[in-house]
Amino acid sequence: MKDPQLDFEMAVPSMGCKSGWITNVKEEVDPDIPSVEEESIEWDETSSRISMTTKVPTNLCKWLTGEWTCHKDAPGFNPDRSVASLVCSEQSLIDIERDVGDVEKSDNKCLRRVQVPRQRLGPIIHHLARIYTKSSIQLSGFFLYPDGGYMGWHTNSDAPCTRVYITHVAEGGKSFFRYRDNGECVTSWDRPGWNLRQFEVTKDNPLWHCVYAELPRLSIGFRINRNLL
Amino acid sequence: MGRVPEGAIEVGSNPVPEDKGGAFFEAWELTDDGEVVINLEKAKEIRMAWLRKKRDGILKGLDAAQFQCYCSKEQDKQDKLESMKQELRDFPEKINWDVIVSLHDIKHLLPPILI
Numbered sequence: 001m002k003d004p005q006l007d008f009e010m011a012v013p014s015m016g017c018k019s020g021w022i023t024n025v026k027e028e029v030d031p032d033i034p035s036v037e038e039e040s041i042e043w044d045e046t047s048s049r050i051s052m053t054t055k056v057p058t059n060l061c062k063w064l065t066g067e068w069t070c071h072k073d074a075p076g077f078n079p080d081r082s083v084a085s086l087v088c089s090e091q092s093l094i095d096i097e098r099d100v101g102d103v104e105k106s107d108n109k110c111l112r113r114v115q116v117p118r119q120r121l122g123p124i125i126h127h128l129a130r131i132y133t134k135s136s137i138q139l140s141g142f143f144l145y146p147d148g149g150y151m152g153w154h155t156n157s158d159a160p161c162t163r164v165y166i167t168h169v170a171e172g173g174k175s176f177f178r179y180r181d182n183g184e185c186v187t188s189w190d191r192p193g194w195n196l197r198q199f200e201v202t203k204d205n206p207l208w209h210c211v212y213a214e215l216p217r218l219s220i221g222f223r224i225n226r227n228l229l
Numbered sequence: 230m231g232r233v234p235e236g237a238i239e240v241g242s243n244p245v246p247e248d249k250g251g252a253f254f255e256a257w258e259l260t261d262d263g264e265v266v267i268n269l270e271k272a273k274e275i276r277m278a279w280l281r282k283k284r285d286g287i288l289k290g291l292d293a294a295q296f297q298c299y300c301s302k303e304q305d306k307q308d309k310l311e312s313m314k315q316e317l318r319d320f321p322e323k324i325n326w327d328v329i330v331s332l333h334d335i336k337h338l339l340p341p342i343l344i
Contacts, residue, residue, distance in 0.1 A: 122344050129341035134325075136339040161337065225337040229325045 038131055041196075045188065049181045049199055049207055056166060056194040060127040063120065064166065064194075064220060070112040070144055079110050079148030081214050088178055088212040090185045093153045102206065104159075108152030114142040114218075124220075128164070134228040135162075140221040145175070145213035155206035162224035167195045167217055175213040190217065240265050247332050267332050276335045277321065283343045284317050291317075316342055 036057070045052040086092060087108055096103060116139060125137050140163070145151075156163065169175050172192040179186055179199075188197065199207055211219070233239055243249060244265035245257060256271035291314050298306040320340050329335055 118344075125341050125344045135341075136337055137341050137344075138337060138339055159333070159337075223337060225334070227325050227328050227334065227338055228340060229323050 036131065037133060041131070041198075044191075047181050047186060050177075050179060050186075050188065050197055051199070052177075052188055052195060052197045054191050054193060054195055056196045057127065057131070060124065060131075060166070061168075061194050063123045063127065064168070064218070068114045068142075068144070068218075070114050073112060077110060077112075079146040081148045084110065084148050084150035084212050084214070087150050087152045088176075088210045093180065093185070093208055093210075096153050102157055103152075103154040104157055106152035106154035106210070108150075110149045111143040111145045111151060112149075114144055114220075116142050125222075128222060128224075132162070132164070132224045132226075134226060136225045136227055138223045138225075140223045142220045143218075145211065145217040145219065147213065147215050149211075149213045149217065151211040153208055153210045155208055156201045157203055157206040159223060160202050161200075162226070163199055163201050163221060164224055165197045165219055165221045167197075167219045168193065169195075169213075169215055169217050171215055174215045175211075175217045177209060177211055179207055179209040238263055253332065253335075269330075269332065269335070272332055272335050273326075273329070276338055280320070280338070280340070280343055284320060287343065288314055288317055313342075 041051075041053060042055050043051045043053045044055070121139060125139075128137050129135070140159075143151075165177070167175075167177075167190060169190045169192065173189050175190045177188045177190070177197055179188070199209075201207060211217075238259065240259070240263070245251075245253075245267060248254070248257070248267060253267060253272045253275050256268045256275055257265050258268050259265055291310050295307055295310040295314075298304075298310065320342060323340065324338065329338060
């Protein structure tokens with residue numbers, strides 16, 4: 001019998017390729033950005049569906065900084081800005097809803113999966129646990145989007161929980177997280193450095209979202225389940 | 230073609246879509262209608278057994294570290310490790326079973342201390 005573990009970090013890594021692209025990232029703990037509990041996070045942007053901040057605790061960022069090794073590129077890996085732009089367009093979402101309906105996970109993506117050694121995942125989760133208390137925290141995906149990378153529209157409605165994505169880009173305004181709020185597409189552009197976004201995924205009110213990148217974009221996602229006392 | 234043992238029922242290749250890998254196979258139950266369902270209480274036991282196994286592995290590592298601190302007479306570190314060990318021993322009491330009502334919920338039970 002397999003271990004009842006969901007996360008891909010348990011899987012045996014395939015042959016990888018080095019991605020040492022992250023540079024100029026602040027690694028020192030900054031006491032001005034303390035690790036606070038969720039209620040005290042200072043958000044830069046909030047809407048009815050999603051919150052975003054660039055004030056990501058530095059003691060969390062430092063564990064995300066450094067060289068990461070990517071899994072081998074998937075067959076057909078072909079980053080292309082025009083394709084990325086089309087896939088993440090509002091028209092694309094309209095077409096998907098009309099032709100397919102709900103999309104729990106998008107197969108329409110162009111990204112690299114990053115390998116996550118357990119000794120690096122542990123501290124990241126433990127720091128997150130100080131923010132998201134009384135919760136189980138599981139890695140949902142660790143990706144490196146290349147220039148021209150994307151993740152098509154989807155809802156994650158198969159896994160209702162709080163979702164947290166921490167991303168890093170060297171320059172702002174060249175990549176985004178786009179979602180639909182009350183029938184309108186909202187584009188949340190990445191800002192330079194670290195960005196943290198949080199939103200709720202429910203079965204009843206799915207959040208359509210997608211990702212576009214025209215520069216390397218590191219993204220690590222977590223499922224937060226509030227199931228502890 | 231004789232490959233199904235006598236008395237057995239073919240249930241298809243994916244009888245429990247929410248447990249594709251069969252991690253909770255011991256919690257599968259066949260109903261009178263020939264449908265395979267998950268016994269949630271058994272599934273909880275399976276998850277807890279897996280979590281306890283993880284916990285025991287971590288405890289072993291902490292025991293070794295604590296013994297090293299004992300040999301080097303580092304009382305503060307010994308106390309800190311003891312506190313971590315107690316937290317690990319107590320993890321089952323920290324689970325809010327009231328919100329765990331489906332296999333999906335069971336699969337997503339993973340206290341951070343066990344990572």
